Every structure is written in structure tokens, then in C-alpha cells.
Amino acid sequence: MRHSTRIAVGPVQFRIGSDWPEPITALEQLYASYPKDDARSADATVRLLAARPWRRWVRPSVHIGGDFVVPDALPLPLSMGLLAAEMGMNLQVALGWRRHMLLHASAVARDGRALIMSGESGSGKSTLAALLGEGDWRLMGDEFTLIEPEGGNALAFPRAVSLKNEAIAEVAARVDAARLGPLIASTPKGDIRHLIPRADAIADMHEPARPALLLFPRFGGNAAIEPMGEGETFVRLTEASTNYVALGEVGFAALTRLVRETPAFGVSYPDSATGIALVEQLWAETK
Amino acid sequence: MGRDKVSAVQTFVDLLAGRREAAALAPREWDGVIGVARSEAMLATLAHKLDGADLPPTVAALFADQRAAAAVAQRQALWEAEMAHRALAPLGIEFVLLKGAAYAAAGMACAAGRQIGDLDILVLAADIRRAENALLNAGWEWVKSDPYDDFYYREHMHELPPMIHKSRDRMIDVHHTILPRTHRITPDALALVSDAVASADGFAVLNPADMACHCAAHMLADGDLQGGLRNLWDFHLMTRDFSATDPGFWQQLDARARLHGLQDAVQRAARLARDLYGAALPAGWSGHDPADRWFRQRLLARDDWGRVTQPLLEQAFYIRSHWLRMPPAMLAQHLWTKWRRR
Structure with missing residues (x-):
């Protein structure tokens, strides 16, 4: 995806991709003090994507995708991109994590x-x-x-x-x-x-x-x-x-x-x- | 990912086929491979394939999780089969397990890590009403409430509308044949049921040749190739193992495919298994068809974030699946009805 970052929280390494830079920048600021290991493979993938190509610019709205998706989840406006990222990360853990x-x-x-x-x-x-x-x-x-x-x-x-x-x-x-x-x-x-x-x-x-x-x-x-x-x-x-x-x-x-x-x-x-x-x-x- | 690099989906297929060593992957290549494997619902399959391989510790840990989770899911799926058996046996209704649950019950190689969704069973067409009542009495209930969908299933499909168990929350698909009634191809459903065999677990499953026919039909004649890599993997492993234990297997497969009208699908599945997973095919099977190219492209249309990369091709296969499924006039009416209800 165009913009991406990696975040490790507890035992979970996330890979988050986005069609827009804003959610990634916001995430990187929020998680700047967390330990980083960029060589480590991701356990969970989050995708923040425009539902239609033009929705990247016109009334941009963020769909939450990833390894696991909720079929009828409503998109969020780009101004809430950080919330979308948070929801996407929670979703991957809630539905995908099996170790614990x-x-x-x-x-x-x-x-x-x-x-x-x-x-x-x-x-x-x-x-x-x-x-x-x-x-x-x-x-x-x-x-x-x-x-x-x-x-x-x-x-x-x-x-x-x-x-x-x-x-x-x-x-x-x-x-x-x-x-x-x-x-x-x-x-x-x-x-x-x-x-x-x-x-x-x-x-x-x-x-x-x-x-x-x-x-x-x-x-x-x-x-x-x-x-x-x-x-x-x-x-x-x-x-x-x-x-x-x-x-x-x-x-x-x-x-x-x-x-x-x-x-x-x-x-x-x-x-x-x-x-x-x-x-x-x-x-x-x-x- | 740059054009000069091998795509993640190609790496994924190469790992399954054993063409590439896991140890040779760069650390960051795993993201794409895992992303593709997840989007194809094959992460646990890959985890089994690479059990014991030289992996980065974090990948090895994730794969161990996946193998454990798949083992639990498989046990739960076979328990559903047992529940269906307990609901149907008292009425003397026999059923044949299909797809994932059948592979697990028969202890087949492709069952290792394979995701099993709904429970798919096949009953004689004559038993379908009684089977429906028995399941309703045993706690299953309808999922779809839309009258048109219900009508459509009953009139035109090869299965009852899906039912879900109200306390266990698990779906069951009760089939009376393996392709929609309106499909251009009409397999011999009676032969499928009457020639079924007993699995190690005691459940009836399709005989080897019919099982491969169904796998190919499901992948190439019915659907739009969603989950195609997984179905192709099933086909590859089952034909490899069936032919290893029975030298006459490929001949039987050809004969049964003719009986069911599925020669094209079965032969194409065999060629695709050769092209993608390196299957060894006997003489007479290893031909070439220019159209295979589109199927290969569709099967490999994933980027390293697990997204479909060729939406037009995906759409074309979706339209193809409907085209095969019903005659043109009926398709037009169906699409019209569906569109008005949007």
C-alpha cells in the first residue's frame, strides 16, 4: 500500500497500510516510544483503504480492512483515521490471535x-x-x-x-x-x-x-x-x-x-x- | 514490491510446491507470503507444509499457533458431522460428507491445516425433504429470510438454503447434487451417492475419482475461483496420493469425469495443478490450453497486502460463474430481481 508502518504491542507485531499518509503519521507519533523491530514478520495486517478509488480525495472515507474484516462495518471519515487504525488493530487481535x-x-x-x-x-x-x-x-x-x-x-x-x-x-x-x-x-x-x-x-x-x-x-x-x-x-x-x-x-x-x-x-x-x-x-x- | 522481484503470491505457491526453500526468504518477504496465505485461507496449510523448516522465530511461532488452531477447528468440524449423523441416522437417511470435513474424516494430506467452513453433506434427492425436517427438529434453523432467495435455492440450486444450528452457531449445507440444477452440466448424483465409500472415521465420503471430480467442479465449473488456490491444492494432493496407491486412478478419474460431464473441469484442474504446484501428470493429461493462462492469472491475482490485483479479471470470472450456472434468459431475470431488491 502507499503508506505503511509497523507497530509492536505486547506479543503482536502489526503491519498497517493506508491509502492516505495521515493515519500512518498519527500512528507513528502515538507509538514513537514503542520498541521497533522492522525485520520482524508481521502477525497481523491492517489495511485502511478507500472504498472506491476516487474516495481517496472526494469526501475521503476510510474502510477498515485486513486479515479479518467485519462485512458491514461502516467507513469513517479521514479525520478519524487514527480511530479506524485502532479499530482495525483491535479487530485483527480479537479475531486472529490464537496463542493466548x-x-x-x-x-x-x-x-x-x-x-x-x-x-x-x-x-x-x-x-x-x-x-x-x-x-x-x-x-x-x-x-x-x-x-x-x-x-x-x-x-x-x-x-x-x-x-x-x-x-x-x-x-x-x-x-x-x-x-x-x-x-x-x-x-x-x-x-x-x-x-x-x-x-x-x-x-x-x-x-x-x-x-x-x-x-x-x-x-x-x-x-x-x-x-x-x-x-x-x-x-x-x-x-x-x-x-x-x-x-x-x-x-x-x-x-x-x-x-x-x-x-x-x-x-x-x-x-x-x-x-x-x-x-x-x-x-x-x-x- | 518492485517488478524485478518475485511476487508474494508466487513465493507462496513456490513454497507450497517445494520449489523454494523457506530458509532462503528474506525476513521481510514473510509479510507478503503470510498476507497472501491469510487471504487465501491457507495460512495453516502453509504452516503444516513448512513444519520443521528453517524459519524466523516469529514466523515459526505464528505457524505453530495456526497448526494448533486448525486442529481444534477440524475437531469441531467433525463434531458437526457427528451431530448431523445423530439427527439423520434415526430416520435412515444416509449422507456423504463433502469437501473439508470429508478430507478430514478420511485423514487426507490436504486436510492438514485446511480451513473447514460450513458442513457440506450430500443426500439422495429423494431424501432431501425428510433431511430438512430432521435437521429442523434437531435444532438447525434457516439463515435466509428473503422469500426470493429461498425460492431460488429450492427451485434452482443443488442444495437447500443454508441452515445454522441455533446453539452451536454452525452452518450446514445439504446438497442433493454437486452443481446447480440449472447448470449446463448435470453430474450423476445417484452414482455419487451409491458409489460412495466409508472413511477411516466411519463417515461416507465420495470415492477417490468422484472426490477429485467434485473438487474440480467446485473450483472451475461452479464458483468464480474465490479460494481457487486452496481448491487446487486439495486437487493436487488428493490426485497425487490416490494415484500413488492405485495405479489405475487417472483412468478411473477420466471415466468418472466423462460420466459426470466434467472432463473439461477435471483436465483443466490437473493442468493448473501441474503449472502451479508442479503436479506430475500421466501421458494424455499433460496438454496445453491457451485459456489456462486466464485461470493462472486469476489464481495469482494477489498483491503482498493480500488484495485482489486484477478487479476486472475477478469480475470476468464472477460473470462466467453465473453464465455457467444458468441459461441466459434465466440469468437476466435473476439479475433483474436481485438488482431491484438492492
Whole structure:
């Protein structure tokens, strides 16, 4: 393709091609501090392409292609090219990655032990992970957590954190502006701005962590902690995994082990400060 | 990629054919090869072919993932065959496994890493209604709700409208023959079923010559050559192995191809397997047809990002597939109906 770049996030090497230079430039800025190995073969390919040749110039709109595609995905305007790239990268991992069990979950680590947070979009799992990652935790990722089938460790996927709507101001107030990407306003997912993870999160991205706590955060409502049984945890995590079925027996074994060995809680919180306090409380109790 | 270099799709084909050593590839050549292999749904096939070869560690790791994933997918596909068996056997309806699931059940070389999509089964035309009811009772349901599509399948196609299992989310295609009813060629469906053989797994599969006929028909007489490299690989490996165990195989293949009216497709498949994968053909098969050139071009029309490079040629083969599938007046009516519904 005309423009391309390569990005390594955790164990995944991406190759991203584009009909336009803008998304590639934006990606390269966002991922400038990530380690690069251009000789390494790509595990996943993303293509950002004009649906028709003239749509490269006339009302340019970006179709998300790659090894795996969603047939009826809507194209995005070129001004949201970075979001298209992010969605394309997520899609390839979600549908193509087989080495580990994938959880749609954020994670942070401390002392080699991982706190994994799973929830729907809007649950606050990304924001909590981003805020914890600014404290004395290592951010492992805001979107995917990878579980090693052998051994059961969690692996990081610390892509640039996708901050949405209110979370943007909340995080922006605490970090150096150089660590923030451009504001992408009024996308189908609301306003989006990316946060470049702290240097330690990127440097240690290949360090595994032992799952120690599973949380299912829910933003809104009064502060509450509710222990979650193994059955419910298991079912929720099968729904949060994009490759549980495809992994077959290996996936079942990995998930069973994770659920058996890791205490799980549902957590409701009215604001981030309370959320973080509840997380710290549960973490101290599980030690 | 520059014009002086070997294209990624050619490198991919050369690796499968054993014309090129994996160790001789430059690190960055793997991107294109892997991209092409993915777009042809053959990455796990390549991973099996290069199992044990001298590979960059990241490629070796990706290939190991692919082999493991293909093994799981194959087990799941054979489980679907078992589920169909349990739904149909109590009514005395026998079926023949087709395509990927059949190759896996028979433990054939082309099954190694082969992607298996829907479960394809062949039943006698006389059993088709009962098979449909039995599957509906066992948890499968219709996918298409469009009345025209439903009518079209039932009236003109060689299979029922596709069904999907409501809890396992897997598709089944129930065929009563191997080409659309309206196709210019009418294979002998009764002979296909009555001469089927038992596979190692106990499922019925087409006999070797019929299996090669179906493979060629599916690739060259029915479709628009989407997935053509994979179908050709199947054809190449099955004819290679069938003829290795039975010296009379090519003669039987010729006889069955005549019976089904598929000589042209089978012979072209053999020539293409020779041209692309280096198949050794017996005397009388190794001719030349100027039109093969277009098929080779279509099969190799991928760039190193896995994209189709010759959209016009692709379109031409798409039109050809419809042209073969139905008489002109019917084609016109079909396209008109489809266009109005857009």
C-alpha cells in the first residue's frame, strides 16, 4: 500500500497500510516510544483503504480492512483515521490471535501480580486502568488482557489507551500533554483521545504477571463490593473472550484455572476516586 | 514490491510446491507470503507444509499457533458431522460428507491445516425433504429470510438454503447434487451417492475419482475461483496420493469425469495443478490450453497486502460463474430481481 508502518504491542507485531499518509503519521507519533523491530514478520495486517478509488480525495472515507474484516462495518471519515487504525488493530487481535486466551479486559500489575478488570464499554475499566497506571501500578492494557494457556500468567497488551468523553479531561489533568494524542471529536463512540502509556509500561510489556484479582467494575451508583461466584465469573469471562470457542479445550482449561485461582468481585462506584479506593482495598485484602 | 522481484503470491505457491526453500526468504518477504496465505485461507496449510523448516522465530511461532488452531477447528468440524449423523441416522437417511470435513474424516494430506467452513453433506434427492425436517427438529434453523432467495435455492440450486444450528452457531449445507440444477452440466448424483465409500472415521465420503471430480467442479465449473488456490491444492494432493496407491486412478478419474460431464473441469484442474504446484501428470493429461493462462492469472491475482490485483479479471470470472450456472434468459431475470431488491 502507499503508506505503511509497523507497530509492536505486547506479543503482536502489526503491519498497517493506508491509502492516505495521515493515519500512518498519527500512528507513528502515538507509538514513537514503542520498541521497533522492522525485520520482524508481521502477525497481523491492517489495511485502511478507500472504498472506491476516487474516495481517496472526494469526501475521503476510510474502510477498515485486513486479515479479518467485519462485512458491514461502516467507513469513517479521514479525520478519524487514527480511530479506524485502532479499530482495525483491535479487530485483527480479537479475531486472529490464537496463542493466548484473549479477554476483553483492562489490567494493571504490581509486584508481578495482575489486577484484571472486565466490563462492557462504559463500565470504566479503561479509565480505572489508565488512572491506576499513573500511580504505582504498571499499566498492562486498557482493551485486551492475554492469558497464557500454559502456566496461566497474564500478558500485557499496552496499546495507546483510548480515553472517551469525560475520561479525557480527568486523565488529561494528571499527565504531561506530550503523552496525549490529538482529540478526535464526535466519533461514533463519542470524543476520543489517546494516552501514551508511561515508559515503564512500554519497557516492561513482555513481563508476565500472575492473575491475582478479577474485578467487574460498574460506573455509576453507590459504592459497593460484591463477591462473585465461580460460575458467574466463568460465564462472564466466556462472553468477554473473543477466542474462547476457537481455542477449544485449551481455552476451557485456561479459563477454568483462571476462575478457580483468582478471587472475583463486582464493584460499583460513583466516581473514579471511589473506584480506585475500592480497588486498593480489595487488593490489600487479597494479599 | 518492485517488478524485478518475485511476487508474494508466487513465493507462496513456490513454497507450497517445494520449489523454494523457506530458509532462503528474506525476513521481510514473510509479510507478503503470510498476507497472501491469510487471504487465501491457507495460512495453516502453509504452516503444516513448512513444519520443521528453517524459519524466523516469529514466523515459526505464528505457524505453530495456526497448526494448533486448525486442529481444534477440524475437531469441531467433525463434531458437526457427528451431530448431523445423530439427527439423520434415526430416520435412515444416509449422507456423504463433502469437501473439508470429508478430507478430514478420511485423514487426507490436504486436510492438514485446511480451513473447514460450513458442513457440506450430500443426500439422495429423494431424501432431501425428510433431511430438512430432521435437521429442523434437531435444532438447525434457516439463515435466509428473503422469500426470493429461498425460492431460488429450492427451485434452482443443488442444495437447500443454508441452515445454522441455533446453539452451536454452525452452518450446514445439504446438497442433493454437486452443481446447480440449472447448470449446463448435470453430474450423476445417484452414482455419487451409491458409489460412495466409508472413511477411516466411519463417515461416507465420495470415492477417490468422484472426490477429485467434485473438487474440480467446485473450483472451475461452479464458483468464480474465490479460494481457487486452496481448491487446487486439495486437487493436487488428493490426485497425487490416490494415484500413488492405485495405479489405475487417472483412468478411473477420466471415466468418472466423462460420466459426470466434467472432463473439461477435471483436465483443466490437473493442468493448473501441474503449472502451479508442479503436479506430475500421466501421458494424455499433460496438454496445453491457451485459456489456462486466464485461470493462472486469476489464481495469482494477489498483491503482498493480500488484495485482489486484477478487479476486472475477478469480475470476468464472477460473470462466467453465473453464465455457467444458468441459461441466459434465466440469468437476466435473476439479475433483474436481485438488482431491484438492492
